[in-house]
Amino acid sequence: MIPRAPWFGGDYNPEQWPREVWDDDIRLMQKAGVTVATVGVFSWAHLETADGEFDFEWLDAIIEKLHAVGIGVDLATATASPPPWLALAHPDILPVTADGVTLGVGSRQHYSPSSATYRRYAKRLVEKLVARYGHHPAVVAWHTNNEYGCHVSRCYSDESAVAFRAWLQEKYGTIAALNDAWGTAFWSQRYGSFDEVLPPRAMPSFPNPTQLLDFDRFSSDALLDLHRMEVEVIRAGSNAPITTNFMGLFEPLDYWKWAEQVDFVSDDFYPDPADESSVIVAAMHRDLMRSLGGGKPWMLMEQATSAVNWRTRNAPKSDSQYRLVSLQSVARGSDGLMHFQWRQSNRGAEKFHSGMVPHGGENTRVFRRVEAMGAELAGLADVMGTEVEAKVAIVLDWDSWWALRQAANPAQLDYRRTVFAWYRALWEKHVTVDFARPGADLSGYDLVVVPTLQVVTDAALAAVAEANAAGATVAVTYQSAILNDTLGVVDGGYLGSWQDLLGVRVEEFAPYAFPDQFENAPAGAPTTTIAGELSGTASGWSEIVHATDAEVKATFTEGIAAGGPAITRRSGEAPAWYIATQPEGELMGAIADALLADAGVTPLVATDEPRLEAVVRGGKLFLLNHSDEDATVSVGSTELQVAAGEAAILSVD
Numbered sequence: 001m002i003p004r005a006p007w008f009g010g011d012y013n014p015e016q017w018p019r020e021v022w023d024d025d026i027r028l029m030q031k032a033g034v035t036v037a038t039v040g041v042f043s044w045a046h047l048e049t050a051d052g053e054f055d056f057e058w059l060d061a062i063i064e065k066l067h068a069v070g071i072g073v074d075l076a077t078a079t080a081s082p083p084p085w086l087a088l089a090h091p092d093i094l095p096v097t098a099d100g101v102t103l104g105v106g107s108r109q110h111y112s113p114s115s116a117t118y119r120r121y122a123k124r125l126v127e128k129l130v131a132r133y134g135h136h137p138a139v140v141a142w143h144t145n146n147e148y149g150c151h152v153s154r155c156y157s158d159e160s161a162v163a164f165r166a167w168l169q170e171k172y173g174t175i176a177a178l179n180d181a182w183g184t185a186f187w188s189q190r191y192g193s194f195d196e197v198l199p200p201r202a203m204p205s206f207p208n209p210t211q212l213l214d215f216d217r218f219s220s221d222a223l224l225d226l227h228r229m230e231v232e233v234i235r236a237g238s239n240a241p242i243t244t245n246f247m248g249l250f251e252p253l254d255y256w257k258w259a260e261q262v263d264f265v266s267d268d269f270y271p272d273p274a275d276e277s278s279v280i281v282a283a284m285h286r287d288l289m290r291s292l293g294g295g296k297p298w299m300l301m302e303q304a305t306s307a308v309n310w311r312t313r314n315a316p317k318s319d320s321q322y323r324l325v326s327l328q329s330v331a332r333g334s335d336g337l338m339h340f341q342w343r344q345s346n347r348g349a350e351k352f353h354s355g356m357v358p359h360g361g362e363n364t365r366v367f368r369r370v371e372a373m374g375a376e377l378a379g380l381a382d383v384m385g386t387e388v389e390a391k392v393a394i395v396l397d398w399d400s401w402w403a404l405r406q407a408a409n410p411a412q413l414d415y416r417r418t419v420f421a422w423y424r425a426l427w428e429k430h431v432t433v434d435f436a437r438p439g440a441d442l443s444g445y446d447l448v449v450v451p452t453l454q455v456v457t458d459a460a461l462a463a464v465a466e467a468n469a470a471g472a473t474v475a476v477t478y479q480s481a482i483l484n485d486t487l488g489v490v491d492g493g494y495l496g497s498w499q500d501l502l503g504v505r506v507e508e509f510a511p512y513a514f515p516d517q518f519e520n521a522p523a524g525a526p527t528t529t530i531a532g533e534l535s536g537t538a539s540g541w542s543e544i545v546h547a548t549d550a551e552v553k554a555t556f557t558e559g560i561a562a563g564g565p566a567i568t569r570r571s572g573e574a575p576a577w578y579i580a581t582q583p584e585g586e587l588m589g590a591i592a593d594a595l596l597a598d599a600g601v602t603p604l605v606a607t608d609e610p611r612l613e614a615v616v617r618g619g620k621l622f623l624l625n626h627s628d629e630d631a632t633v634s635v636g637s638t639e640l641q642v643a644a645g646e647a648a649i650l651s652v653d
């Protein structure tokens, strides 16, 4: 269990306020039921005012004030925003873009992940903090850096080039092995030694695809290495658990690898109150966080009480939206509700970002809502530390994400959207979903969905086949198992060994295209219809498929694939579906129903309201009605009403 759960609080930046405000902060924190404050996230310039000159007096004072009233401290290592003096004295810490632009000082996160100088200074700062607060009873957790990779996830500097070469040398051993893996016989790209290899900086045409993928992997690892450096320092001087705040489905970092290096996962997410699908995106992020931690509780480290400041137009959160997405986090495994930030700033770029204490102070809608949420969360203490059961898994993979976003592809496919389309269909069926790492053991799941897993390893192929052999229904979609992990076409042709699993062979891709270049086309992709038992609208993609050992459930109606299979089902040990297009709307719902029926997975509740979210955690059934309409919900033989925008929390066995 995460110490001091449930956490209720947020980022607290006392250095932005005169000391007379601090006592008011403490008073209001107690009023709101705050249990934990995240302190020090952007404090480097206040902790080390000049090279080697440290000032901990103010931090000592605020930690003591918090501790005196029983509020725990999630202590940040303050390394996310180096002070101006450091960049001035050592410009080599600054990151460089692919176009060769050096990013300057004056905002935040202006450091190169591969800068030895940045690393040396960051390490010294963390050592000082750990020496001082490593055994402080107020410190409930350590929070390394902040949102690694948020603004700068890849650096193309000369120093990064050196680090990239070292990473490649470690991976490939010899330049011959690299040439082979990267397929450098193409376009005269052969390298004579590692010294010739560069990051994929701005270049005339398509970069080598494997170079790009390896640079993505390296860049995720370079930041992870910084986190690990901090972890080592903390571990040597403190027993408190260590986390760092993730950012949901964040493309630059392979969170499967990162999650292995934290004591508990934590996440920041800001659903857009103006976008009705954002509660489903939020649910997806919560389920991902739980899955990253192997099912263990995680922490919602940042959310907003109302508006953010970084969208074009920043809608406020209604009372109901704030309550429902908060309860959603707890229902999906969070052991608390933390916010950015405690007191809304009155200076700087985030002064229009909501806080727990708004500019208007305590006599406001937002502060009253915060107080109510703190009380409601305290009432859910029994749920803390408990897990959430899911019988459905979606396989999620950063290599495939990175490969699909490369320009040289059959079509520009949005991996995040494709994964979300499947998540959404299952969410609307009131079914709980886990995410699974390719190659991970899938036993325990009754349904395994594999959307556009373009890159596969033998282990990934085997895990899905084994799950099917053990009785799980599987559904694989188009553009899966096309490439191996060096981006060569898979052995045996598209789908590799899944040709037998699925009973299909894929001959040729036929994405639907607008007459113009895809990127200049209207939003979305052209739609078509598919016909048969599962008929309806599909978008974006068709392909020539041969059903060698599978029943055809729908066929394409247009283009070179017309008349050929669009959806197939092989009935082996358990059903194995192949879906050769992107189903839309009702068709997606019908496919989800068919898959769930095959898998024997029953929804948690029965209701006609798709926006009624249902999740079970710790013996409680959370029913969250995100709709504008009241919902009638059947739970077993009991029927109840959940009013529009309301929640019901029932005890279940």
Ligand code: GLA
Pocket (backbone or CB within 6 Å): 146, 147, 268, 270, 302, 308, 309, 340, 350, 353
């Ligand atoms: C991120 C950061 C915070 C703050 C918020 C604003 O989550 O971690 O410091 O900038 O965004 O939404």
